Amino acid sequence: MITLTLKEPPTVPLEAEALSPDTIARLTIDEVRALPVFLGKRQRRLDDFFAVDGDPGEEVEVRGDVGRVKWMGRGMTRGVLRIHGNAGMHLGSAMQGGTIEVAGDAGDWLGAEMAGGVIRVHGNAGGQAGAAYRGAMSGMRDGIILIDGAAGLEVGMRMKRGTIVVGGPVRDFAGLQMKGGTIVLRQGAELRTGAWMNRGTIVSLKPLPLLPTFTYAASYNPTFMRLYARRLAAFGCALPFDERQGTYQRYTGDAAVPGRGEILVWHPNE
């Protein structure tokens, strides 16, 4: 395991896409120290900002508040990246495999356009988690993002496949232009959830305001929820599915596109 300890938080954002197990695993510790990072437009060395200890390997631990360090774990395919503070924007962007764990909060664009792997954030996340970058056709294509706290705007925007679970409240436009995949909202969301969604599933365990372009279809307990619950249980995340506890109300939309997505709202039995 290699440990990177932030010396002091940078005054302007630091871009550190080299900070990923793929890059670090094949280097010596001196090479790791010399990895390039960008402070604004200036290229600097990793050890200008981090104390580097341990043996380079597939496990990377980052200590300190790296809330201003961007692009960590970009495109990573394997290994573990563990962050013991807050993480900056674009964490795990385009990642394909491996695990990222954040003890604090994560910034915007968490796991944007990711294609595989697991991201777990114990605090809150910013906006556009698992989203498509501006203009791109699709957001996350696979993998799992678990956010224990709250999340910002446009969560899962244009996502195509994969799963996002948010434990806390979520702001507007969750699942905007969604094309597939699943978003689980444990505390519901604010306005315009699923706007322009074409396909995909949004599960809300709390009632939430729905757009008029979503139509009520049925109350039922979908069989697939049982499978989802089993999969998410592995991450310590309980998803209700039992008809003795309640039912899901299914709304289809967004008719404005028109789309065939669904929003499933959990209603526990009285």
Place this chain on the structure above:
Amino acid sequence: MLRITGGTVYDPANGIDGIVKDLCVADGRIVADGDLDSGVRTIDASGMVVMPGGVDVHTHVAGGALNFARGLVPENQRAARKFLHRADRRAGLGGMTPTTFATGYLYAGMGWTTVNEAAVPILSARHTHEELHDIPIVDKTTLVLMANNELVLDLLEAGEVERARHVVAWLVWAAKAFGVKAVNPGGVEAWKWGKNANTLHGPIEGYKTVTPAMIIENLATIADDLGLPHPVHLHCNNLGVPGNFETTIETMNVLQGHRAHLAHLQFHAYGGHDWSTMRSAASRVADAFNANRNLTTDAGAVLFGDAVTITADGPWQHLLYQLTGRKWGNLDVENETGCGIVPYVYKDRNIVNAVQWAVGLELLLLIDDPWRIFLTTDHPNGGCFWRYPEIIHMLMHAESRKAQVRLLPEKAQQRILLAELDREYTLSEVAIITSAGPARSLGLAHKGHLGVGADADVTIYPVKPDHGFLFSYPRYVIKGGAIVVEEGDVREVVDGRELIVRPPCDPAIEDYIRPLFEKVYTMSFANYPVEIERLRHPEVVATR
């Protein structure tokens, strides 16, 4: 001063077809052998191919529409080739809609030294010239959009053709342009009522007597009467529509007796009745074109892959947006024209796209006179200009394109002729369609050839055993006597010139335009014309 020795020279305008010959350059021009001192720099071009620098007769590299497109496709910019800042080079991006400086590096890096920005609204001419100034190395010309300009159309409605001619002349100079462009004559004007102009002889929306045919004929006459070096540059009605070859042939009939350039002919040579029956009508269009010796054209070829469609043809862009369901940008340029932007992907598994790909090549092969059809992709509509070498390769190697045809869906193969065409371009013909021909069509006497007095725009390609992608990486590119590309890399960045014309015009016409302008335009009249001081390196080309 410079001497290029031992190269095999292809200079079709001067009848030189692969002769080993020395070239001498002084003061930015080609000079006779005796005019050089000894001890000048010599480029040993032994075993290499020497051609006049490329001339792009129809491209979109600057201005409001292109800038709008840049903003509309951030996902393309992200994937684009990056040009990092260096001491002698500005930063930029390549890709579908290259940034200004990168445009110059990319064109020059490919051996092209003159480009014609083919669609400038007068209202955004100032912006266009600012961007053109930032496109280094290449010389630039612009064409100004005229076929949906209400000042002009109102005069045609009133039968005041003489006055219309003066208005056109005034507008060309106001925009510091080089010639007149006509896009979907009448159709863009009709688009402002949500309509289009599908037939050449019906009156257009908002007018009683003005028809597309009338606009075409009058603009062609005006361009001739004004003695513009380049004739009217026409984007025909019904672009992209299945069965539009009839409109194209009818347009050729309307143009009889006039000079004209038909832009991106590929988009106007489709048969069939609808998308499910669309097929190549390249042979019909090519036959008609071959018989009309008054015309020139450019291919507007399509390459598979990403593109961004940018055109003043607003109604067509709306249709294309409905077909793709992706993004759409639409601009209304006051009383002058419109503009639409739609990102597009040409797929080889798509039958319509496969037919489009074939039609561009078929026209290049079926039109018998290379002096009348030029290489373009209507950048970035059919593909990016930096992919021209791929087209040249297919034109020179029948087997390579036949191999591609065999990979297309069977249904598409039945709707095209490409597999039956065996013609292969010679190097001399390549020099004609990429340089000598377009220079002649644009009326640029100093471009497109290597005779004494010509601009010293020279491209030197290393010959590879099988010709390969010979044209991708010139060994040297010389622009105005400066060696801008050496060993395949941009070494020296010089400024290009802007070539403009000042057609004869009655100065009193301004008194006619001013009150109309002040009534309907949002800007003040004094700010409308581009001052000559705005252009850093202008050069006025004489009218005919």
